[in-house]
Each structure stands twice: as structure tokens, then as C-alpha cells.
Amino acid sequence: MTPGPILFLFIDGIGLGEDSAENLFSRLPLPGFTAWSHGAPWTQRGAGRGGPLPERSRPGTLARNFFVGIDATLGVSGLPQSGTGQSTLFTGTNCARLMGRHYGPWPPTVAHALLDTGSLFHRAAAPSRSGILFANAYPDVFFERREKTGRWSTTTRAARAAGLRLRTLEDLAAGRALAADITGRGLTVFSGAPHPVDEHRAAEHLVALVETHAVVVFEYFHTDKAGHSMSQEALAGVLASLDTFLLALHRAWPTDATLIITSDHGNAEDLSVRTHTRNPVPLLVSGPLAGHFSTVQDLTGITPAIVRALENC
Helix, strand or coil, X not given: CCCCCEEEEEECCCCCCCCCCXXXXXXXXXXXXXXXXXXXXXXHHXXXXXXXXXXXXXXXXXXXXEEEEEECCCCCCCCCCHHHHHHHHHHCCCHHHHHCCCCCCCCCHHHHHHHHHCCHHHHCCCCCCCCEEECEEECHHHHHHHHHHCCCCXXXXXXXXXXXXXXXXXXXXXXXXXXXXXXXXXXXXXXXXXXXXXXXXXXXXXXXXXXXXXXXXXXXXXXXXHHHHCCHHHHHXXXXXXXXXXXXXXXXXXXXXXXXXXXXXXXXXXXXXXXXXXXXXXXXXXXXXXXXXCCCXXXXXXXXXXXXXXHCC
């Protein structure tokens, strides 16, 4: 049986925190987030319900949906960081333990060989569709700076090493990619940037990409950036946009597709500190392939579960 498509939505820097004044996930109405979690808030209390959530009663909707917290500390002391956390997510190897500590924001040298030869982008290609797509679009200046410094992020390094073409503003204008901020408003300062779209249109573009690929990866990092600012106003704006996008995605979601949402470390759920946190991170899986993710306990389990889902269907 050919598996339905998978969207891996990686949201940087969101953990599952306690209900508090500093946790906007417990204070703001977020109907887009909770539409995917059957009303459970994106907090430790909400994910504490754990396990499979009830199947939706409407005919033709998704068969499985669960929302849990998974470990991002990886058995290593200190605060989790993006470099080792993301390298772990996209390779299935505990890169923090390999490094001997948490490290970031760039992938550590000890993870380079793993990212260059055996990442999710290498392992998830499927012959029945158009393989795997990294959906983020980048302006020309991004490529110029990276080529000059040789310093690529975890996702861009792994995607390039697997032979994927990183998407450009031309792809964004043609609907073949998404802006890192979803709407493209942040790209208007760059020459050749297309006119911004709203979150609903962006969700439609992403669904169209999901329907023509086996696996689509989209990375959203503005949550981590807002978390570091310690500004409730900044984070509220980011969450409002992301929530609108998630609600539009939910309404347009194909019944045969599986959505995976997770993160690399906590941050935005606790604005009382500028640093990352040691909180668990969310794992939301919704769709017919969700059963393959039911045993995931930490960041090492995501890539193997995606590969297992593709191979066993």
C-alpha cells in the first residue's frame, strides 16, 4: 500500500510549560493549535492527557491523533540547544551525547558526517511520489552569506547534502515554497520578493505541496526568536500568525495525509527567562500513519519513525 503524504512541521523553540503568566500557550486562545490536539492546550497539563486522543466522529476525517510531550534534554546536563537538538531530530542519533554537551545554534562538527550522509532528507525519498521537499524559500543574500562562511543551518546542510535544491524567492512566487515567516512579509526588504500572502493562502500552498510529495519539511523559527526577546507582545504576534496558519491548514488538510509537529527545545513557553528551557517538547501526530510514532520518547525517535512509516505502508 502506498502511504499518504507526510508533513513534518518543525517549530523551533516551543516546549510544554506549566500554566503561568509567563506562558502564553496557557493564556491566549489558540484555536489553530488546539484544533489539532482535540482541544488540549499546548502545555504540560494538556499533553499530560497523553496517548491517542479520541477519533473524530465526522466521516472522512483523520483516523488517529495524539499529542504528548517528548524529552529534548537527551540525557545530557545543561540547556538544550538548536545545533545538537536539530541534528538529533533530523538524523535519529543523539548528537548531544555524541558531542558531550548541548551545542548551538549551528550543527556541531561531530554531527556533520551524519547530516551529510544519513539525514531524514537522505532516507525518506519515496519512488511513488516526488520524494522529499524542503519547503522553505530563501533570498539570494542567504546563499551568498552561507557560501562565504560555509556555515549552514542543520536543515539546509542536510537538504543540500542529500541533493535537494534549496528553494528561492522565484519558487516562493510560483507557489513552490513557503516563506520562513509563513506570509513573506519579512522578505519584502529583498529584491525580487513576491507580494506577501496571508496565512490562509500560505496554508493552501503548503497543502498543494504535500499532495505532490511523499514528505514535506517546513521549518518555522520565529517562535524561538520571540522567546529570546522575552517580549509578550512580540510572541503574541508570532503565535497569532502561526495559529491562524495552523487553523487554515487544519481546515484544508487531506484525509490521507499525516501531520507531525515537534520542536528541538523549549523557550517560548517561558518568557521569564531569555534562555532555552529543559521542558519537554510537543509531539503532535495526526493522520493515518500516526501509529508509527506512538513509541517516540525523545528527539531521537522522529526520523526513524518517519522512515518506518514510509517503509511499512
